Amino acid sequence: MRSLRSGSHPLAALSEREYQPYSDFLLHDMGAAADGIAEGGAAPREMRTAPLWGLHRVGSPRLWHDGRAKTLEAAVLLHDGQGAAARAAFAELAPEARGQLLAFLATL
Numbered sequence: 001m002r003s004l005r006s007g008s009h010p011l012a013a014l015s016e017r018e019y020q021p022y023s024d025f026l027l028h029d030m031g032a033a034a035d036g037i038a039e040g041g042a043a044p045r046e047m048r049t050a051p052l053w054g055l056h057r058v059g060s061p062r063l064w065h066d067g068r069a070k071t072l073e074a075a076v077l078l079h080d081g082q083g084a085a086a087r088a089a090f091a092e093l094a095p096e097a098r099g100q101l102l103a104f105l106a107t108l
Contacts, residue, residue, distance in 0.1 A: 022052035022108055031081030035066060045081065055108045072105050073098075 002024065009015040027046040034045040042048065047065055055072070069075035079087040090098065 033080035
């Protein structure tokens with residue numbers, strides 16, 4: 001799991017702390033799942049990976065960058081382009097393993 005370190009901050013609880021964002025923060029080619037919007041350094045087919053932390057705080061999930069996924073499972077299954085292999089691996093999981101993965105994601 002990738003870890004990051006926060007910078008200096010006047011509040012000790014936020015200063016120089018290691019944390020796991022559960023994201024790579026990279027731009028990815030989303031294929032047909034992209035929104036077609038070019039913004040900043042992102043081409044129309046690219047989206048930046050959002051952090052997964054805080055998923056447990058989402059009461060009525062509006063996932064994906066534009067809220068089109070209403071469940072964690074739907075968000076995973078929307079992946080295309082560079083995420084197509086991850087989507088396929090998720091779809092091939094046994095129901096119990098898929099449930100365990102979704103339960104883990106809901107704790108973040």
